[in-house]
Amino acid sequence: MNVRLGVGLVLGILALLALTEEGRAAGPLDNPGFAKVITCSACHGENGNSRTNMMPIIAGLDPAYFKKQIESYATGKRPSPEMEPYAKEIQFLGVDQIAAYFAAQKREPTPIRVTINPALPSTADAIAKGKVASAPCVICHGEKGAGDPARLIPGLAGQAPGYLAQQMLLFKQDTREPDDQLLAAKKAVMRAVPDSQFADLAAYYASLR
Amino acid sequence: MKPRQRAGAPMTRRRFLGAASVGLGLASGVAACASTKGDIAPKSGRRVVVIGAGWGGATAARYVRMADPSIEVVLLEPGREFVSCPFSNLVLSGLRTMDSLTRPYDRLRDRGIRIINEAATAIEPDTKRVRIGEGYLAYDRLVVAPGIDFLWEQIEGLPAARDTVLHAWKAGPQTVELARQIQSMADGGVFVLTVPPVAYRCPPGPYERVCQVAWYLKKNKPKSKLIVLDANPNIVSKTALFRTAWEAYPNIDYLASNKVIALDTTAKEVRTEFDRVKYDVLNLIPPQRAGAIAVQADLVGADKRWCEVDHVTYESVKHKEIHVIGDATIGLPVPKSGNVANAMGKAAALSIVSLLNGKPVPLMPPGNTCYSWVNDREAIAVVNAYKIENGKVVQIEQKLTPAQSVSVAQRAESWRLSIWSDMLS
Numbered sequence: 001m002n003v004r005l006g007v008g009l010v011l012g013i014l015a016l017l018a019l020t021e022e023g024r025a026a027g028p029l030d031n032p033g034f035a036k037v038i039t040c041s042a043c044h045g046e047n048g049n050s051r052t053n054m055m056p057i058i059a060g061l062d063p064a065y066f067k068k069q070i071e072s073y074a075t076g077k078r079p080s081p082e083m084e085p086y087a088k089e090i091q092f093l094g095v096d097q098i099a100a101y102f103a104a105q106k107r108e109p110t111p112i113r114v115t116i117n118p119a120l121p122s123t124a125d126a127i128a129k130g131k132v133a134s135a136p137c138v139i140c141h142g143e144k145g146a147g148d149p150a151r152l153i154p155g156l157a158g159q160a161p162g163y164l165a166q167q168m169l170l171f172k173q174d175t176r177e178p179d180d181q182l183l184a185a186k187k188a189v190m191r192a193v194p195d196s197q198f199a200d201l202a203a204y205y206a207s208l209r
Numbered sequence: 210m211k212p213r214q215r216a217g218a219p220m221t222r223r224r225f226l227g228a229a230s231v232g233l234g235l236a237s238g239v240a241a242c243a244s245t246k247g248d249i250a251p252k253s254g255r256r257v258v259v260i261g262a263g264w265g266g267a268t269a270a271r272y273v274r275m276a277d278p279s280i281e282v283v284l285l286e287p288g289r290e291f292v293s294c295p296f297s298n299l300v301l302s303g304l305r306t307m308d309s310l311t312r313p314y315d316r317l318r319d320r321g322i323r324i325i326n327e328a329a330t331a332i333e334p335d336t337k338r339v340r341i342g343e344g345y346l347a348y349d350r351l352v353v354a355p356g357i358d359f360l361w362e363q364i365e366g367l368p369a370a371r372d373t374v375l376h377a378w379k380a381g382p383q384t385v386e387l388a389r390q391i392q393s394m395a396d397g398g399v400f401v402l403t404v405p406p407v408a409y410r411c412p413p414g415p416y417e418r419v420c421q422v423a424w425y426l427k428k429n430k431p432k433s434k435l436i437v438l439d440a441n442p443n444i445v446s447k448t449a450l451f452r453t454a455w456e457a458y459p460n461i462d463y464l465a466s467n468k469v470i471a472l473d474t475t476a477k478e479v480r481t482e483f484d485r486v487k488y489d490v491l492n493l494i495p496p497q498r499a500g501a502i503a504v505q506a507d508l509v510g511a512d513k514r515w516c517e518v519d520h521v522t523y524e525s526v527k528h529k530e531i532h533v534i535g536d537a538t539i540g541l542p543v544p545k546s547g548n549v550a551n552a553m554g555k556a557a558a559l560s561i562v563s564l565l566n567g568k569p570v571p572l573m574p575p576g577n578t579c580y581s582w583v584n585d586r587e588a589i590a591v592v593n594a595y596k597i598e599n600g601k602v603v604q605i606e607q608k609l610t611p612a613q614s615v616s617v618a619q620r621a622e623s624w625r626l627s628i629w630s631d632m633l634s
Contacts, residue, residue, distance in 0.1 A: 027276055027277050027278075027562075028275060028276050029276050029277075029559060029562060029563060029566075029568065029571075032571070034276075034559075035559050035571035035573055036571070036573075038272075038552075038555040038556070038559065038573055039552055039555075039573075039574075039575070039576040041555075041627075041631050042548060042551055042552070042576070042578065042624070042627065042628045042631050043578065043623070043624055043627050043628070044627070045627055045630065045631075046630075046631070046634075050623075050627065051626070051627065051630065052622075052623035052624075052626050052627045053619070053622070053623050054619050054620045054622070054623035055620070055623045055624070055627055081590060081592055081608045081609060081610045081611070082578060082590065082592050082608075082620070084592075084606070084608050085576075085592045085593060085594030085605060085606040085607065085608050086576060086592070086594050088594055088605045088606055089574060089576060089594035089595065089596065089605055092574070092596040092605065093572075093574075160623075162619060162623065166616060166619075
């Protein structure tokens with residue numbers, strides 16, 4: 001009995017030591033996703049939190065939405081000379097793990113306050129004008145631009161403004177996923193928005209928190 | 210890649226390398242360590258030493274610390290600040306300043322990386338030491354990111370003229386001086402640019418430079434012309450896109466398969482296998498090889514020019530526990546670009562952290578995004594994606610932008626800021 005207890009105690013201590021050792025060694029590489037996304041940070045920033053105007057923030061993206069985009073990029077339905085090759089690299093590395101990795105990252109809103117549209121008035125003017133123009137967007141993207149993952153509708157709040165403005169144009173021109181029925185209503189809305197309003201809408205959504 | 214001094218002393222870099230090659234890293238004016246004998250910084254735990262803080266080296270140093278802060282990182286870099294080669298062609302056309310390409314190394318210091326502003330003078334693989342003058346640094350793993358150096362002797366007359374004939378192929382004082390020469394050239398003057406045979410740093414770089422200089426001359430010196438003497442049979446990268454862009458520049462005279470073999474600075478003339486060409490301003494980009502330390506440390510292959518490495522870990526095939534990254538490498542189907550050096554820096558760093566912790570090395574294929582500016586507002590791009598099969602990097606796809614556009618240039622601008630942050634923040 002005493003021997004058993006002693007052995008039990010020793011095993012318990014060893015297990016504790018092993019745990020402590022494990023705890024010390026735990027680092028970013030213990031998440032297998034970390035090594036798979038290292039290419040992405042060159043453009044999309046640390047953990048997908050882009051700090052630039054044109055590169056979208058992908059931290060905290062809904063995994064189903066993320067996977068749909070990778071599929072659309074890889075097949076050319078969402079044409080992008082940058083993302084088509086990288087989407088194929090992501091598929092090689094494992095899209096599920098990469099989607100899960102970015103979904104788990106805390107989203108940090110863009111620090112960019114203005115778009116690079118030279119015709120833009122002051123940022124505050126643009127944001128105010130964008131808010132007025134956003135009425136049709138609210139129907140799907142929500143009052144605060146949070147989106148609806150269940151319907152593959154992405155959040156717009158705090159997204160990089162240059163990226164938002166460019167996507168609005170692509171939707172209006174119907175060059176992004178042309179045959180996608182899920183996007184038909186969105187494109188109808190964008191066709192009614194004059195190009196001159198894209199920068200204001202982008203400034204407004206970039207400013208939302 | 211790093212300026213050794215500010216404008217006004219454009220040739221310091223070369224004198225420095227000359228001095229370094231005979232074993233004295235003193236010319237940078239920072240003698241703090243070069244005068245130290247013996248062990249410069251005794252090693253207490255596990256240590257990675259990185260030689261060179263350009264696109265590859267800075268990234269590698271940063272990612273080792275990110276992945277395992279218990280590993281000490283020492284970065285050897287004579288330059289006090291990072292200066293980007295990508296975007297430096299825009300300084301020649303007056304669209305950007307050197308300041309816009311320059312970033313401090315302070316954030317890397319904040320991560321606990323020790324930066325020593327010295328050049329490595331030798332590597333001792335057997336004792337796992339890097340020599341710096343009279344002193345040395347011990348390492349567990351070494352990253353060699355030396356960039357490129359030039360094969361002056363391949364062009365007759367160039368070795369004697371290497372202090373006055375500009376390459377401007379390492380962003381820094383030479384970039385400033387070449388911009389000044391272009392601006393001072395008389396209207397009607399001839400600018401000659403020579404392109405070396407592959408492999409060289411930044412395949413589309415010379416052709417982007419042609420666009421930028423041609424744009425500047427067309428606007429400011431309409432009687433001037435630009436003669437391109439290309440050692441290669443055609444434009445090496447983004448060929449069709451550059452051809453289209455050049456339609457806007459009738460001042461370009463492009464001569465393919467016209468390798469420069471001799472130079473006469475008194476007659477202001479370069480000689481190719483076929484022609485003699487007079488110049489007013491010359492930008493001669495010499496043939497290249499890996500940075501001097503890689504050659505001196507026997508990391509180069511039989512060609513004595515480039516370093517062969519493992520495609521997964523970037524460990525040298527010649528010396529164990531030494532990893533070579535960036536433009537100095539050969540054998541992977543990747544261009545010698547800043548983005549590839551950044552990708553190699555990450556993969557090498559995470560390989561090293563895995564190996565030092567006794568963990569399996571994950572597969573981390575590189576990627577390449579490369580933008581070129583064709584005028585003051587439009588750019589083009591090429592993107593390459595890769596996978597690793599049977600231990601070798603294989604290209605999945607190469608994609609080009611369909612045309613030059615403002616939108617691509619806007620993304621180039623964001624890429625610049627983002628990737629510098631990925632290296633230096």
